[in-house]
Amino acid sequence: MYQEDLIKRLESELSGDFEKAVYRWTLDPEDRDAVLLNVAIKQVPLPDYRVIVEISCIRSHEELLAIKRAYQIRYKHSVEEDLAQHTTGDIRQLLVWLVSVYRYKGEEINVRLASSEAEILHRVISEKAFNHEETIRIITTRSKAQVLATLNHFRDDYGTSITKHLRDDSSHEYLSALRTAIRCICDHHKYYEKVVRRALNQPGTDEDSLTRVIITSAEKDLKDIKELFQKRNSMSLEHAVAKDTSGDYKAFLLTLLGKED
Amino acid sequence: MAVSDELGALTRAFSGLGVDEKALISILGKWHPEQRQTYRKGTRDFFIEDERQFERWDDYHVIQLQHEFLRFKHAIVLWTMHPWERDARLLKEALHKGPQHKVLVEVACTRLSDELLGARKAYHSLFDQSVEEDLAFGIHGPERKLLVALVSSYRYEGTKVNEGIAKSEAKFLSSAIKGAAGNKNLLENEEVVRIVATRSKPHLTLVYNHYKEITGNYLDEDLEGELYLQETVQCLCKPQEYFSKVLDASMRPDVDELKKEAVTRIIVTRADVDMKLLKQEYNHKYGVSLPNKIEDVANGNYRDFLLTLVARGD
Numbered sequence: 325m326y327q328e329d330l331i332k333r334l335e336s337e338l339s340g341d342f343e344k345a346v347y348r349w350t351l352d353p354e355d356r357d358a359v360l361l362n363v364a365i366k367q368v369p370l371p372d373y374r375v376i377v378e379i380s381c382i383r384s385h386e387e388l389l390a391i392k393r394a395y396q397i398r399y400k401h402s403v404e405e406d407l408a409q410h411t412t413g414d415i416r417q418l419l420v421w422l423v424s425v426y427r428y429k430g431e432e433i434n435v436r437l438a439s440s441e442a443e444i445l446h447r448v449i450s451e452k453a454f455n456h457e458e459t460i461r462i463i464t465t466r467s468k469a470q471v472l473a474t475l476n477h478f479r480d481d482y483g484t485s486i487t488k489h490l491r492d493d494s495s496h497e498y499l500s501a502l503r504t505a506i507r508c509i510c511d512h513h514k515y516y517e518k519v520v521r522r523a524l525n526q527p528g529t530d531e532d533s534l535t536r537v538i539i540t541s542a543e544k545d546l547k548d549i550k551e552l553f554q555k556r557n558s559m560s561l562e563h564a565v566a567k568d569t570s571g572d573y574k575a576f577l578l579t580l581l582g583k584e585d
Numbered sequence: 586m587a588v589s590d591e592l593g594a595l596t597r598a599f600s601g602l603g604v605d606e607k608a609l610i611s612i613l614g615k616w617h618p619e620q621r622q623t624y625r626k627g628t629r630d631f632f633i634e635d636e637r638q639f640e641r642w643d644d645y646h647v648i649q650l651q652h653e654f655l656r657f658k659h660a661i662v663l664w665t666m667h668p669w670e671r672d673a674r675l676l677k678e679a680l681h682k683g684p685q686h687k688v689l690v691e692v693a694c695t696r697l698s699d700e701l702l703g704a705r706k707a708y709h710s711l712f713d714q715s716v717e718e719d720l721a722f723g724i725h726g727p728e729r730k731l732l733v734a735l736v737s738s739y740r741y742e743g744t745k746v747n748e749g750i751a752k753s754e755a756k757f758l759s760s761a762i763k764g765a766a767g768n769k770n771l772l773e774n775e776e777v778v779r780i781v782a783t784r785s786k787p788h789l790t791l792v793y794n795h796y797k798e799i800t801g802n803y804l805d806e807d808l809e810g811e812l813y814l815q816e817t818v819q820c821l822c823k824p825q826e827y828f829s830k831v832l833d834a835s836m837r838p839d840v841d842e843l844k845k846e847a848v849t850r851i852i853v854t855r856a857d858v859d860m861k862l863l864k865q866e867y868n869h870k871y872g873v874s875l876p877n878k879i880e881d882v883a884n885g886n887y888r889d890f891l892l893t894l895v896a897r898g899d
Binding site: 405 | 702705706709713714715717718721722729730733734737738739740741742743745775779782783784785
């Protein structure tokens with residue numbers, strides 16, 4: 325915290341991918357996520373919902389609480405108030421509830437409830453009204469175990485996974501965020517692998533996403549993500565990164581990727 | 586004591602909040618069967634003349650008496666509990682007993698952020714569910730979004746506020762309230778919910794003050810009739826005044842049991858927090874000291890226990 329002013333200066337003056345990567349790597353994990361959230365919320369014209377969804381769905385309770393506290397210390401606001409202020413309508417309710425709700429952590433599943441809530445989701449989708457309130461309620465307030473059970477029931481009863489149904493022609497921010505939330509809750513390693521793969525396949529490489537995933541996973545999930553990536557793409561993640569990045573940025577990422585070995 | 590005095594004293598021992606254990610023991614304990622019969626025949630409120638020539642307790646009064654005898658026990662148990670368990674149980678009861686959604690507002694808005702979070706953790710342990718999922722599932726009206734947002738909040742508690750934003754949010758509330766004009770649908774206005782559910786308390790106090798400057802009225806008064814929004818603003822901006830009002834309403838004669846329970850709830854939950862301010866506010870509003878009022882309406886161990894709690898911070 326004694327570096328307050330220096331850090332503020334750094335934040336505004338960092339433009340390069342390497343600088344940003346290094347800066348973010350030097351922060352404590354909760355501070356880093358607080359910064360990522362703030363940047364995502366303040367993005368124009370619309371907040372970067374992916375970051376917000378990732379952090380609220382993948383971090384543990386304790387981590388998320390530490391992040392909220394770090395956010396408050398740093399920005400003198402709560403993340404919830406900033407998020408609510410910069411969003412409207414359904415995406416606001418989805419994101420704010422994802423960030424705020426303190427989900428029950430138990431593994432118990434209520435099978436009847438899973439079945440009835442799968443039916444609610446199915447009704448909502450087939451009416452294409454996307455009654456967002458009920459969908460948001462089920463996805464954001466139930467325990468993760470219960471959400472998984474509900475989604476499995478959905479797949480068993482109706483044939484396909486729910487994300488296939490949650491599309492429409494207008495690229496609805498709300499629906500994209502909802503699909504992302506569901507993916508993060510169901511299998512966040514698979515989700516991360518997809519983000520990284522897409523980031524590398526894009527012409528030009530989406531460095532922000534690449535940096536974000538590698539840095540935030542470096543202490544935990546990187547090994548699983550690398551394995552998944554290898555399986556899916558028949559080449560190692562290090563190889564793919566080496567192909568698509570250059571200079572100091574490339575060296576930095578490769579060092580982080582090599583950390584676990 | 587003359588017999589007629591004793592009859593009055595016994596009825597008083599059974600009336601009000603809690604029972605006067607000592608009076609019950611000293612009077613009833615020594616009465617012979619004839620004296621007890623005199624009491625039964627003379628107290629039409631509590632006893633009915635049965636067609637088979639005996640006086641029976643009125644069922645309703647027996648149930649009332651049960652509550653009054655248990656009032657002391659409830660207060661002790663609630664007081665001894667960890668504040669997190671206490672608030673978790675209060676939230677659960679508020680959702681299912683009644684339901685009393687105003688109590689949800691009270692707990693969610695008058696606790697510190699970490700205390701409210703603690704209550705939500707305790708809720709997991711006690712009920713194997715989150716309070717958010719219970720609320721969202723159990724409430725179906727327009728108040729659902731507001732109540733879930735209030736209960737799941739983790740407000741910033743620092744002192745930094747933004748005058749400009751407070752001013753513009755006050756302006757917004759003023760036009761929203763004018764626009765709603767008694768349609769009572771402000772709850773559906775997502776911006777209103779955003780402001781009251783996410784902003785910090787210091788910020789909301791500033792909004793409250795600016796609202797007065799802009800409109801000449803008090804925000805909570807202008808929210809009269811708005812389901813839960815009035816309580817929300819009062820709890821967030823003027824909690825002692827809110828608590829004084831609820832206490833006073835609960836201590837009136839002939840209120841229902843759910844209302845009476847507010848007395849225990851408020852005194853137990855505020856005793857360690859802001860009892861001194863609460864007493865000042867109560868005195869200011871009603872011209873009588875809170876201890877004196879409690880002496881008037883409460884009996885026995887229950888009364889003595891409340892008075893001990895209320896004396897804290899003196």
